[in-house]
Amino acid sequence: MTIRAMRRGGAVSLVALLAAGASGAQTVSDRGLSYTLYGTPGLIEMPSALSARDGQIAATIGGFDGQTRTTFTFQLLPKLSGSFRYSRIEDYSLPGSRGQVDDYFDRSFDLRYRFNDETARMPAFAIGLQDFLGTGAYGAEYLVATKTFGDTLRVSAGLGWGRFGSDGGFDNPLGLISSEFDTRPGLDFGEGGTFEIDQLFRGDAALFGGVEYAPTDKLTLKAEYSSDAYARETELGLIERDTPLNFGAVYRPLPGVQLGASWLHGSELALTGTFLIDPTERPYGPGLDPAPVPVKIRASDARAAQTWNRAALPEAQIGTALQQALAAEGVELSSIQLSDRAVRLRYTNTRYRAEAQAMGRIARMLSLGLPDSIERFTLEPMQRGLPLSAVTLSRSDIEALANTAGGTQALEERRVLDDAGPAQGLAPLPRVDDRFSWGLAPYARITVFDGDAPFQFEAGAQVTASYEITDSLVASGTLRQQLYTNRDDPELIVAEGDEPYPVRRNAALYAKEGTTGIRDLTLAQYGRLAPDVFARATAGYLEEMYGGVSTEVLWKPADSRLGLGAEVNYARQRDFDLGFGFQDYDVVTGHASAYYDFDNRFYGQVDVGRYLAGDWGATFTLDREFENGWSVGGYFTLTDVPFEDYGEGSFDKGIRVTIPLDYVVGQPTRREASSALASLQRDGGAKLRVDGRLYEVVRDGHLNDLEDGWGRFWK
Amino acid sequence: MRITMTAALAGLVLLAGCGGGAGLTAAVQGAIAPLVGTQTAPAARGGGAATPVDPATARSVRIAALGASGTATRVVDNGASETFSGPGGFTYTLRDGMLVATRGLGHDLMAADARQSRAALRAGGGSARRVHETLDGMDRIVRSTFDCTVSARGGETIDLGNRKVNARRFDETCQGDGLIFENRYWLDASGGILSSRQFVTQTVAYLRSSGL
Known part of the structure; x- marks a missing residue:
């Protein structure tokens, strides 16, 4: 923006180019930041102690022969970042297991916390947990320090455990505290997806480090000493590790785009591409809203x-x-x-x-x-x-x-x-406005993370229509026509042993048999029972897989940070062909919910109740919301379905992102795009999907959302 | 104090609902005018551009950075402040000749306090502090303060399109918040601002507005 202003503005000049950039709290740390093959800020594979700008999302695809890693890293707080990674390793299997899988797919989560801002004398220090929630295939922990010298040189050094302690390892210094730290127990990952706390910082530790040098703004050269022995990959003959030294370069052709190439362990060429999205940097700035009428002042x-x-x-x-x-x-x-x-x-x-x-x-x-x-x-x-x-x-x-x-x-x-x-x-x-509205739009559905078919794609067209019988009584429906799918013929899944009834796992059958079908067809009534008590009743074909009746009550005063709600639904499973018919399975499901706005841009929600498969439990959700409508959050659900009966992933969890459409197009619109990157949706902890739940409807007019948008009052 | 409604704007009523700013202003005034009682909503006419411009309520406006140039019509006269609607439907508000707001330009000037600068113009020069407010990508109002120096540049003859007039020119150099800009004003004998070039925001740069 500053450069454009210089070009366009003629006499509008900048007093100091860097002064504008200095408004960020930790410019030293996020300047010239680049990403590892793991999609985290750092060297080539080894992490550094740096953080991205607060709120930034980095999507990185990195890979070398036989391995591809796709990572989303979100700077949750100025010092805390989280990463979600989906990777494919050819001919791999986890340590301790036999045989090899043609295409091994793995999900992993990381967290990194930076203790301090770098100063003229003091480096930044950070602690990180890599793949602490998944199968542990990339499991590692580290302590790392990073120091920047002048404008062009940056040095990082750290101590790694797990994967990062596998080469050149020595006895764990934490062994001085307790001998339990001396050995890292074998990984018993069961169905995966659980917090492997008995592994963290256990076993041998090793030193790693590296140097980054930036000859120009667009280019960074890197060299590192890696403490990752690639033990399992070497054992399986997937990679040759001739040296612990890695060399690489990162090029930034455009703002927000980083392309990298590196030479790993003297044998592998690795490529990375990172795309940065900053929710705080709206492409059209304040927005291209047409001018309003002016205020008239009375005499x-x-x-x-x-x-x-x-x-x-x-x-x-x-x-x-x-x-x-x-x-x-x-x-x-x-x-x-x-x-x-x-x-x-x-x-x-x-x-x-x-x-x-x-x-x-x-x-x-x-x-x-x-x-x-x-x-x-x-x-x-x-x-x-x-x-x-x-x-x-x-x-x-x-x-x-x-x-x-x-x-x-x-x-x-x-x-x-x-x-x-x-x-x-x-x-x-x-x-006077039209009570009837309709629209025709394409739709696409991508299902990833399914162990057997990791990338399923479906696309088609759908017609949506709604008729407002009154302001608060609305009939609406969606008719969907599938035009393309790469899905293989699915088989009917039935519950085995103590598994819950397959309330969600047969989703593929709906896609296969319901190529032309009714996605939803409902009648919804909204009402206000008291000044701060809202109610909803929805009946009909509520969602693709279930029909029935959904009722909800919400207490939410306009100026309160707390909301309390309750929802009771009767749901019956629909036929796979998305017609009007139902199957035999039915359930009464519902939750008591508490919503809290933490006043620091975080929103929490807890739902306790009975899920679709009849299991009892609770869902915990935390979202970070930005004033401009972006929201990034995560959730997990624990129910009385045991992890081994739940299956892969052990319990339902995922991350979700909402992008307001006016952020993208610059014109005013209430539309938004939401996407949930759920781990594989299975049958435990599954919720009924009902459109128009009360909290999301009501909160727009309440204290916090009003405060967030107040800057636009005069726009 | 009255709401004016020129035929040129009325022609744009047809655009209402297409998201055009001028269409919006016109449509709203068309609907509201009967309430105010000063005006009946004129019938929408296609060829609004052919209508002659009233020099009392119109100005010529130009924003070089956006390639916007043409006639602006006054949509509200609040006495001390007037709001004009320019080509493409953007609006700008002058308070005693000083630019205090724009709308519909994207990176708008949301509000400004230029009273000290105005006083310096009246005094024939001097220093002034002005405050500009803009909206950022997070929907927050950003307040910037500028230290300005207003200096007299002597008499000049300026071309207002229909007529040439003698005016006193003043330049206002402002600095603050990593920015330097220079506003120019041409004042008539009674101290009124006939013509000016005033800073909006970094992206929009300057808006030139002249009486006809």
């Missing part, structure tokens, strides 16, 4: 008016005209209450991700069109017919704070947030 004498002449301007005319005007902003006005001094509106914002932005646009129009005596604006945003909250603004504040430095913050301090008021007093307006 001081007009402001004193206590009433207005209803003969000249009947209330009904105001309602109709406002409805028409707000429609141009994608705001559907449902009802209005007018008095001499105040107005209250209920509306549905269909365009702006941030309700605050819609409020800003509505407030401006009210300033433009309402009689001068009306001083108080109460805005009650709705979604799915539910009034979410009530934000009250003073017209004089709107007039005084528009286009005024400090006006956004001042208005935030003066606005009053409350639960939405009663329906009583509101005059409903006849609906």
Whole structure:
């Protein structure tokens, strides 16, 4: 941005190029950062003590002959990063097992914590756990220090255990604390996916280290001494390890893209590509939103008016005209209450991700069109017919704070947030927008991590349609036509032994037999039982595999960080052909849920209850959300299905990402793209999928989401 | 204080709903005008461009970095501040001639406090501190403070399209937040700003606005 400004701005010049970049807290650490074959910040294979910029996501594909590693690393906090990795190793098998698998697939999770920021004298120190949650094929732990010298040289050195202690190892220094550290027990990974705490920092330790040199901004050269013996791979004859020395180079052709090549152990050429996404760097900056109408300021004498002449301007005319005007902003006005001094509106914002932005646009129009005596604006945003909250603004504040430095913050301090008021007093307006909407869109579904068929792809087209019988009673459905799939013919899976009923594992059969089918077809009713209690009932073909009835209640005051909910569903398994028929399996499933907003951009959710297979347990979810709508999080579910009966992965867990579409296109839209990178979905801890769960519907109009979007009020 | 509604804008009513900013402004005013009572919504006409421009409420506007150039029409007159709608539907607000906001330009100037700069112009020069607010990619308002020096550059004859006028030129050099920019103003005898080139944001650079 700075460079573009220099080019375009003519006289707009930069006082100091680096001054702008110095705003980040730890520029020393994240400058010139590059990624290892494991997709973590570091050397070639060995880690460094560096962290990426807070919130950054790095997707790395790295590989050499016979191995491919795909890794997502997310900088969870300025000092804490997590990685999720999916790898393929040809002709591999885990240590201790016999034979070799043609294509061995493995998932792994890492965590790294950096203790301190690097200073002029002090290096940065970090501790890391690699593959601590999976099969342990890449299992390693390390302590590492990194020091940058000048602008071009960086040195890292560390102590590794596990894989990183397998070459040149010596007796574990932690053995001084307890002899238990002296030996690393054999890996008993069972079904995998569990925390292998009895392995961590056990067994021999070894030193590793390396140097990075950056002759230019775009190029970094690296050399490292690797303490990874590649013991199992060498044993299986997969790799020749002639030397512990690795050499490599990383080239950055574009911002956010890194291409690397390296020569491993004197025998293997390795290539990496890293793509960086920074949720905090929105491609279109503030967004390309069309200009709003300006605020109109009343003359001081007009402001004193206590009433207005209803003969000249009947209330009904105001309602109709406002409805028409707000429609141009994608705001559907449902009802209005007018008095001499105040107005209250209920509306549905269909365009702006941030309700605050819609409020800003509505407030401006009210300033433009309402009689001068009306001083108080109460805005009650709705979604799915539910009034979410009530934000009250003073017209004089709107007039005084528009286009005024400090006006956004001042208005935030003066606005009053409350639960939405009663329906009583509101005059409903006849609906003018279309009750019926439909769309035709392509769809694609990618299933990865299935041990037997690791990459399954399905694509086709779907028609979605909905009809709003009232604001809060909606009929909707999706008809899907599959056009392509690379899936092999699946076989019907039946429960063996103590395994749970295959509530999800037969997903492939739905894809195979339901090539033309009804994905969902439901009738949903929303309602408000009390000012801060919301309810939902959905009936019909709820999702691809289950139909039935879903009911939900949520307590969530507009200004509360805590929400409590309960959901009870009766679900029956649908026929594989996605027609109207049902199979014999049915279950009553449901959860009690607690939602908490931790005020530091983290949101937690705990669901306790009964899952689809009749198993009892709890799901724990933690998301980091960004003000601009991005969200990155993870979850896991533990139920009374034993790990060995659950099967591969031991229990359900995964990570999920939500990207708001306005981030991508720059234009205002409420759409978003969500994707869950679940570990293999099996039958334990499986939840019914119901569209429009209350918390996600309601929270847009509540305190935290309003605060997040408040900067857009005047946009 | 009244809402004006020119035929040129009315022609753009047809664009309402297409996401065009001018269309939006016009459509909304068309709907709201009956409430205000000063104006009845004019019938939408296709050839709005043919309508003559009223020099009292129009300005010529140019943003070189965005390739935007043309006539801007006043959409709201709030006395001390006026908001104009330029080609493509972006708007900008002048408070006593000083640029205090733009909308619809992407990297907009969300708000500004340029009162000290205005006072320095009236005083014939001097130093001033101004505050600019922008919106970042995380939807947060970013506040930047600039230290400015306003200096008189003498009399110049400027071409306002329809007429040539004598004006006093002032340059305002500002520095802060890693940026340097220079605004220019041409004032009439009574101290009103006839024409100016004022800084918006790094990406948009300068907006030139002149009376007709």
